[in-house]
Amino acid sequence: MLSLSIARAPAATTERIVVEAYTGLAIGGVDPVAYFTDGQMLKGLPEFELMAQGAVWRFRNEDNRAFFAAAPQIYGPQFGGYDPVDVARGVAVAGQPRLWLIYGQRLYLFAREDSRNAFAARPDATARAAAAAWPALRETLAR
Numbered sequence: 001m002l003s004l005s006i007a008r009a010p011a012a013t014t015e016r017i018v019v020e021a022y023t024g025l026a027i028g029g030v031d032p033v034a035y036f037t038d039g040q041m042l043k044g045l046p047e048f049e050l051m052a053q054g055a056v057w058r059f060r061n062e063d064n065r066a067f068f069a070a071a072p073q074i075y076g077p078q079f080g081g082y083d084p085v086d087v088a089r090g091v092a093v094a095g096q097p098r099l100w101l102i103y104g105q106r107l108y109l110f111a112r113e114d115s116r117n118a119f120a121a122r123p124d125a126t127a128r129a130a131a132a133a134w135p136a137l138r139e140t141l142a143r
Contacts, residue, residue, distance in 0.1 A: 018081030018094040026055035030097040033064035085115040088129035
């Protein structure tokens with residue numbers, strides 16, 4: 001008997017938004033609004049999907065989907081979900097939905113715990129450096 005095991009699709013790092021390579025799901029199907037409303041990482045549901053910015057976003061409920069649709073720049077992860085510490089260095093490394101932080105009313109995802117810790121130690125400086133590096137880095141990523 002042949003047994004197939006399907007591993008979770010790795011995040012694509014050649015896109016302007018971090019998405020799962022095979023599903024197109026942004027941030028692994030996690031509801032980006034739930035970080036703000038519930039203070040935790042919660043999976044979105046297929047019945048509350050929205051296509052935006054070339055990615056499929058999932059939400060826990062209709063309200064969260066509506067909040068995101070009205071203000072994706074607020075609720076979506078900064079720098080397309082790439083780790084801001086790496087972005088500041090000019091490198092696109094996909095952030096992980098389980099490693100997150102809200103700073104300045106914006107969501108940041110991190111690739112590693114040490115990146116999150118470094119950002120938390122100097123959030124203003126790191127966010128400014130990442131914001132300065134992002135436009136050039138973003139242009140190197142696929143549309």
